[in-house]
Amino acid sequence: MQLFIQRVFDGLQAGVVYAILALAIVVIFRASGLLNFAQGELAMFTTFIAWTFLDAGVPWWAATILSAVVGFVIGAVLYRLLIVRLGGPAGNPLAIVIVTIGLFLILNDGAGIIWGANPAKVPRLFGDGRVEILGAGISVQVLGLLGVLALLVIGFGLLFQRTKLGLALRAVTSNQESAGLAGVKVMTTLMIGWGLASAIGALAGTFTASQNASVDTNMMQIALIYAFAAATLGGFDSPLGAVVGGLIIGLVSELVVGYVDVIGPDLRLLPGFVLVLVVLLVRPQGLFGSAQVARA
């Protein structure tokens, strides 16, 4: 029983990172109907920026928040300078997806050129403490990240459902032309959407770095694969779904690998993706996604 609880905690620890990166993916999807494959590398890049602040003597918490601000600016600028020129989501979505894959490689190599090949140590956002529950241990770090995650989900839920900005974001995703005619500033709204997603991505980066206690140029690549699985599982247009999906993927991977000998660590990616497949067969829109309705 103690071992089982420990594995649940391990699953939450892995899942919290997938969840927040999935949240960034979902926010961009809701705001612009696009997927950004460079989301993980963008997060890595801003984490190095956070590390640069840390190295200059800024406390890690402040560095994290600053990196989120920088992330917001980078996301907005990327949208304005790059994505718009490709015609935006309404123009040529495939071209934009390919561009984000290009960004993936540019950011990875760029970070290597700027910050070098070696990993760097970072502290933990919530310290090294540990809480014992029923004989199993969970770090204060993980509990803290779960708390932040809950706040973000509530925040984004309110943003999308209860604010004018959220309404504008939804309107633009739904139909850019109509939204523009109705007085929504389409360009600004989409810039904000990309900025917000990159800011969350920046948090995902510093969360991951805090978890591993180090930052390196490849830290987000594996997480990105799980995050896409999480977003698919939860539904691409649901912030809550992304988070629940991330935690489920973390738990399932950990428990299946831990208890099913045939799977083992070598097939770690398998259980999560099998689950995604099964859920999509039953509910194509994901656990929390909006059902697809076609107008007659």
Add this chain to the structure above:
Amino acid sequence: MRSAPHQRAHRRAPWLVASLAVVLAVVAGACGGRSESGGGSGEGGSSTTAPEATQVVDPAADCPNYAGTTGADGATIKIGNTLPQSGTFKVFEKVKVGINAYFQFANAGGGVQGKQLELISLDDAYLPERSRANAETLTQTDGVFALLGNVGTENNKQIQQYFAETQQCVPNLAVATGFPGFGDPANDPWIINGLPNYGLESVAFADYLKQNKPQAKVALLSQNDSFGESYVSAFKQAIAGTEITVVGEQTFDPRSESNPQGQVTSLASSGADALLLGVTSVPCPTALRSIKDSGWNPLIYVTLTCSSKILMDVAGDAAEGTISTRATYDPSDPDSAAQPSVQEFKTEGAKYGLAPEDLDDLNVAAGWNLGAYLVQLLKASPQLDRAAVMNTAYSQTGVTFGMNLDGIDWTTNGAEDPFGYEQLQFVTRTGGKWVPQGELTNYSAQLSEQGGG
């Protein structure tokens, strides 16, 4: 008005799946090419090797298109190298930096036989198939004389196979891996180890346990590739017949997870009181951090490749109390600063292009050592001919070079004794640095009990 958001989502589904596949392919590229085992047939002689063992290579018999002086018949000696300069294992790019600095240093001193050394290094991102392609470029396009310090076990296996398939007799010198299979001149005399044999490390750890923890219950956590397997299999052989038992065994795939927390949980529950951590690069300090988080407190052996200052700094207090071995001085260790070889590295290295942080980097130091190895080898060779160099490489006695520890005498003797390093110094992580424990120990007897490792 026909595109409600959900419709939009629906409409995008096919390309969404397609592009996910693309990204998965990009990322999973690192998974490719876990090549089959087996040392490749090589071009080498058979078991009829002379007992003198000075003649492991006979080009007249073994190399149909032998070109012994390619790459060394001009004003320069061209040396090729392939290692990761991007990707997860990018830290090893620094090996190239070290080799390059030593070459410049040697060139300033007149080079080798009046010829200047030239290094051509290519990026393989740790992907074995790219190492193979790089070996082809280096030999066919650049026309290098020999390869030096190629990183990665699977990578060198691919290069070995490429040379065998194309029947090229090109020296692959001092490969930067301790894989025991690269010390088998009866099978392939054209490749030789440049790091201590990984098996030697496992033998040393087993020996340490026999003396200090004779009833140890050991957990094994290893990378699921030939790097990890080398440690695990040599350790199991080394504890055969003792009261040391393996109570838990887990593997870790650095390409599909970044944090082995789950494996640590499993191993901790096994009740083990010692751990062999057969993991390298960034996942190694991450694993140490996970172990500390878990509250489990075994005696941990970390591999020599993980004991560098950079990785240990990342591990921080989580590395405290771990043990490891070394064969060379660590330039970042203040206690070694007075050693003449370390001072030479610091002053000459700085003069020939090493940045201040490079002078503390164990991977740079490893590259410097490989460069020093090559220069002494080429000088010792009767002529600048590929076969002569290989025969010299497999018949050296008591050679000292680079920053090897005092007392390390690099000795090889063909198939009978293919590994240069046979002695290791135990070290314990204490107060944020490695402290030597006991004397430099020769493990060649234990290693040969395992059939050469």
